[in-house]
Amino acid sequence: MFWVITLFANGTVLLLFNATLVATVANISLPAPPASVPEVRLDGIPVPALIVNNSLLVPTGGQGVVTVRYVPRLGEADNLLYFNITTSDLFAIWVQRGVIAVPKLRIINYTMLNGDLLIVAKGPGVLAYAKPALPVATQSAGTPRPTTTQSGGLFPSLTAPSATTSSTSLNNIATTAVTTSTSVPLTQPTTSSPVLSETLTTHQVDHTAQELTPFLLVAVAVAASALGFALYRKARMAPSATQLSEVDSKILAYLHKRGGAYEAQIARELSLPRTTVHRAVRRLAEQGLIKIEKRDGKNWLEPTGSS
Template sequence: MVIIPLLLTWIITLYSNGTSTVNLNTTLTGEFITLQLPVQPQSYMMVLVNGSVTAYMINGTSIVIPVLGTANVTITYVPKIFVENNFIGMDVGNTTVEIIIPNNILIANITLSLMGMKMINNELVIMAKGPGEFLYTVMPISTTQSSTSRASAHMHYYEFLTIIMIIAIIVIVAPISYALIMRRGRRTEETSTSITALNLSDYEMSILKYLGSKGGSAFEIDISRDLGIPRTTVWRSVRRLENLGLVRITKVEGKNMVTLVRNK
């Protein structure tokens, strides 16, 4: 018997330098599972089954993974892109994806079916379904810009993004307006130099509290399971906490152990 989640969502993360990754974290049941890839991989793919690196087979636009029972499966790879009129493009197959967009990435065109959007940690997250494609470019950020000019640039960027979304297949007016208002409001709070300038998300605060309740350390996979947070979100949140000096990450028996350094 093969059990695949009804809504299998792949995460496409765009980075501020224009690069990108595709990630999936889910639980599967079966012997050899075949999954449809959202985007063709550029080269090597990292496939983990219960935290261990596992061999796989590519069959056209699909990947075959030996699960051999019930296991947590994580897939990470660099997607194949194309360049069109100086824009970076990505073809998405017949899958559901979340596209995470930092504030200096401009979406120039998108033909995917839009399902929703939200703001997470000052990043725009678009839920969409293929097939289709999207084009984007990197907007340069000057370190000498004043607060007023930065706010103006962000306003124009999201006004342009709104126009693009209206032309797309599914128009979601209300979430766009909400996202724009929340994004501009949060930009005005970045001048604080107090301890609250860490701007920890609800996910990050929950992880810190969880570590404290577990004596100061726990595996990433246990954090995801006990808090009900997707593995991808836990991975991103833990590494931000590590960069802030709040936690330390070590490898224990092939799994990531997160240890509390200090609690803010």
């Protein structure tokens, strides 16, 4: 399965699944334990679902576009938020600007998109991240705003007495840290409430779906290119599907020589069992090398391209 994980600049996380499923009851394995009941839609309409052993059972009535959105259960270690990914699914991780992502997953590809970071990775593993600090809402008029040149100025939760100590803290979670660009200040609302919610409400989830649409398309394109390259390499190493066996070649050569023949006639003149000829004829027909016609209740065979 293919999931999109979004690390928002306000510190919230959203997991999104959207695919057409053909099943009376779809069984969707959740990659991370949910913090609350996931939102499930079938063809855009909310439907009930049942969670059994970290799997989501969705009644589809045979076929439909299933959309699942939920917030995972988070833990905290070394001033980082994290959650475990237990499945081997493919993930497109959208890291918004200002968030430090620490994925302990198998990274397949990554790219920058409008200042955000898009990572294609494969589970299982752990995804940790550092939430950027919120700007101060108000400040007294007579006090000048202090400036800092410290590299982690946007992330005071990760700041330690020295840069070396902060780096060691990150390495306790994962071996490689992926950071987005912090050269541009974060834009945060400075009105009524300076503190943003840690969880997404239903209204926020609906608004988030509209924001995710272009990034979901890009994520699918990046993942498809990576998978396509892997399948291309596998196809080059695999034997050709159109390689004919000795019996198939013998029957095909006989038909080209005669221009056509009945199936029973081929078995008799080539001294082959009827069942062997029947299976070979089906293989040749599936590959488009011969045509089968019914004449007087018998199978008449002709090579493709013959008049």
